[in-house]
Amino acid sequence: MKILVCITHVPDTTSKIRFTDDNKQLDKAGVQFIIGPYDDYALARAVELKEQTGGSITVINVGEKETEPTLRKALAIGADEAIRVDAFPQDAVFVARQIAHLAKEGAYDLILMGRESIDFNGGMVHGMVGELLGIPSISPVMKLEIDGRTAKMSREIEGGKEFISVDLPVIAGCQEPIAEWKIPNMRGIMSARSKPLNAVAPVEATSNTAVESYSLPPAKEAVKLVNTVEELVDLLKNEAKIL
Numbered sequence: 001m002k003i004l005v006c007i008t009h010v011p012d013t014t015s016k017i018r019f020t021d022d023n024k025q026l027d028k029a030g031v032q033f034i035i036g037p038y039d040d041y042a043l044a045r046a047v048e049l050k051e052q053t054g055g056s057i058t059v060i061n062v063g064e065k066e067t068e069p070t071l072r073k074a075l076a077i078g079a080d081e082a083i084r085v086d087a088f089p090q091d092a093v094f095v096a097r098q099i100a101h102l103a104k105e106g107a108y109d110l111i112l113m114g115r116e117s118i119d120f121n122g123g124m125v126h127g128m129v130g131e132l133l134g135i136p137s138i139s140p141v142m143k144l145e146i147d148g149r150t151a152k153m154s155r156e157i158e159g160g161k162e163f164i165s166v167d168l169p170v171i172a173g174c175q176e177p178i179a180e181w182k183i184p185n186m187r188g189i190m191s192a193r194s195k196p197l198n199a200v201a202p203v204e205a206t207s208n209t210a211v212e213s214y215s216l217p218p219a220k221e222a223v224k225l226v227n228t229v230e231e232l233v234d235l236l237k238n239e240a241k242i243l
Contacts, residue, residue, distance in 0.1 A: 001055035006113035008036035009067040038114025044179035047078035075192035076184035090207035096128035097205035115173040139173025
């Protein structure tokens with residue numbers, strides 16, 4: 001089975017975010033970048049499936065050269081090869097077109113990615129890739145098993161759980177608890193150095209959006225220390241006005 005795992009190169013959630021260029025660009029100075037946490041779940045499940053059924057794992061990222069350490073980490077975790085589309089990920093449509101083009105060329109049986117990235121939180125790419133390839137796209141996926149040429153998945157929906165069976169090929173937007181994150185060991189880190197990481201030119205694709213500006217969320221207001229229940233009720237009634 002050929003598995004394609006799409007990974008994002010995103011700031012660590014503990015990083016302090018700042019903007020430059022009149023709030024139109026992320027200031028990357030001092031920012032630690034990681035594999036998107038939801039993509040980490042997708043990669044971990046891909047490694048488990050490879051161990052169970054055999055096959056190969058290719059990871060792909062749309063990004064410039066600075067994303068290669070992130071791809072090398074994915075190789076250390078268990079991917080067999082990596083592809084970097086040498087382009088700035090302008091928006092979801094642009095990224096989806098790059099992935100769809102290479103996925104079609106590679107004839108993959110299973111395409112896994114996170115349910116969303118943690119920088120823009122759009123959650124759109126998997127659906128767009130599915131539409132471009134004409135194959136099913138399911139998200140969020142919390143459990144995934146492969147039985148021959150059938151993918152069996154489950155996810156939480158409002159009021160319960162949904163169980164889905166679909167023929168391969170299929171795209172899954174993954175989240176916990178589909179698998180546990182895998183930490184690369186020394187053997188994986190050493191072997192990653194010799195695994196192929198290929199930079200390819202992007203296909204022509206129009207970007208449909210442009211950033212006007214970024215802004216940080218408002219600073220948290222100071223908290224009030226309440227000593228009695230009566231004082232709390234009074235504040236909720238007369239200041240917060242929620243009672």
